[in-house]
Amino acid sequence: MTVPAFEEYVPAIDCICAGCAAQRRTAASALPVRYGGHPAAHGARRALVLATAAGVVLGSGVAEAAGSTGTTGDRAAGAAGAARTDPDGDSPQGGPGPLRGGGAAGPPSSTTTTPKLRKSSRAAIINRAKKWVSADVPYSMVKYWSDGYRQDCSGFVSMAWNLPGNEWTGSLAAFGTRIAREELQPGDILLFHNPADPSKGSHVTIFGGWTDYTHTHYTAYEQTKPHTRKKTTPMAYWTNSGKYVAYRYKGLSGGSAGSGSSVAGFPGAAKFGPGASNKYVTQLGRMLTDRGGKRFYEVGPGPGWGDADRRATQAFQKAQGWKGKEADGIPGPDTWRLLADGTGRDIPGTGGGGGGGGTGAGHGDSNPDSKFPGRGYFRPGQSNSHVDRLGKQLAKRGFGKYYTSGPGPRWTEADRRNVEAFQRAQGWRGGAADGYPGPETWRRLFG
Structure with a gap:
């Protein structure tokens, strides 16, 4: 009888069988133990398979075992996908390290010492986040963007917070002060780090502001598959919502990290x-x-x-x-x-590169949607393109929950209730929040 022996088997990169695919996924998502990775995940980096000392080709039993492993993994992935309402939320990440490529190289950070902080305003944080959104930076846990930051969720936050190196979900908290969710302001983050298995569910997003007066949804800037995005997101996230913790960058300029704002109140x-x-x-x-x-x-x-x-x-x-x-x-x-x-609209460019005298002038008028058409278009029985445009903009801004179908060109009670919700989100009450758009409602909605 041939004596069995064990040898390490590295799955081929081009093999399409379920077993090799499962092993490649495990190997790609597992973090090094020194960065908090789970030891069991590293045991799966190389599969031990049974082979004979005489070099007999792997039998069908082993192949079936490999296929069974892949099937189990697929079922688990399917179950996770069923529980997640947003399929883009699974974003594995790399570990802490220096900037790469075009960024200034430096030693990896260490959370055992006080982290170095660079002063930054809320507006600067959001503007840096917007740059990646505009560039559609592809998601990757091994690649680095031209600014030197890793193209995963924690690298994105490291970039927006202007940190000296690439952090990960296990170290970002050292650069922030924990706050209550009610205190969230643009530039703060929502962080979930899973210490038991960091490659499973750990994620971080940048808070960009509330999208409704109930504070159930917010604008999230995040790096996830397939690229950086800005999206209305339920508080705190699509999955593991209760486990996300709010943090404020310690290096905010113009005020302490734990204060309600990075800048003092209006001085008069x-x-x-x-x-x-x-x-x-x-x-x-x-x-x-x-x-x-x-x-x-x-x-x-x-x-x-x-x-x-x-x-x-x-x-x-x-x-x-x-x-x-x-x-x-x-x-x-x-x-x-x-x-x-850090909210509102930025100052637009000159377009021609000249002086700044007319930079902001007429900016609102340059958008054909920004001009209010008149109150008469928004009343019971009315049907026109302005109602349709209003409804689409309400839905785009996160105020479309009363639409069961549509929106469409005919004014309905759903339109009125959605407008009322938007008006109340501005802090208006009474006659100012009657559900019928006026010039100021229109300007803020399309502004």
């Missing part, structure tokens, strides 16, 4: 205007440059109020669709809040 209009010179003017200028206003400043920003501050402020106000006294170039509470929170 008297701090701005001709003759003013104080720290708030500097702070305003820095926030404006983060939102596209850098071209207005030849030098600065600085504490002395100048025409560059007025023009940059006016460009930001006009980018929100404001006109007249609302866009006079002097910041008020609403202007300050949008800048401090």
Whole structure:
């Protein structure tokens, strides 16, 4: 009788059998034990299969065993997919390490020491996240983008938070302060790290703001398959929702990490205007440059109020669709809040690369949808393209839950209730939230 012997078998990269496919998936998703990976996962990197000492070809029993393993794995994957309402949420990740490629190389970070923090504003965090969204950066746990950050979920957050290296879900918490979900503001993160098996379910997203007044959904910036995305997401995530923890970056500029905002509250209009010179003017200028206003400043920003501050402020106000006294170039509470929170619309580019005098002017009018058509189109019995456009925009912004079908061109009670929900999300009450769009509702909805 031939004496059986054991040898290590590495699955062929081009083999399509279920057993080899299962082994390749296991090997790709398992993290090194030194980074918190599960030891059992590494035992599956190489399968021990039975072979004879005489070199007899693997028998059908072993092949069936391999096929059975693959079938079990497929069933488990199917069960996981059935439990997940969003099929893109499974994003394995790499471990901590330095920046690569175009990024500045450096030693891997260590969570055993106090992490180095680079100051960053909420607006800067969101703007960096938007760059990856615009570039459709492909998801990968082994590739690095041109800025040096790894193209997985934790590399994405490392980039947005401007960390000195690539972190992972097991180390990101060291760079943040834990907060309650009710305190979430743009630039904070929602993090789930599974210490028992980090390759199973661990994920992190960037909070971009609430999409409804009930705070049940938010705008999530995240790196997931197939590429970076910005998507309305249920709080806290599609799966493992109860296990996600909210964190605020410790290096937020203009305030402590645990404060309600990275920037102090509005100091009052008297701090701005001709003759003013104080720290708030500097702070305003820095926030404006983060939102596209850098071209207005030849030098600065600085504490002395100048025409560059007025023009940059006016460009930001006009980018929100404001006109007249609302866009006079002097910041008020609403202007300050949008800048401090990193919300609202950025200052648009000049297009021709000239001076900044007309940068923000007419930005709202350049969008044909931004002009309010009139109240008469939105009443019972009305049927027109404006109602259809309104309904589609409501659904796009996350306020379409009352539509059982549609939206469509005929005004219905579902349209009114969805408009009312959007108005209440703005903080309006009473007659200001009656469910019938007016100029301000229209501007905010399409702005």
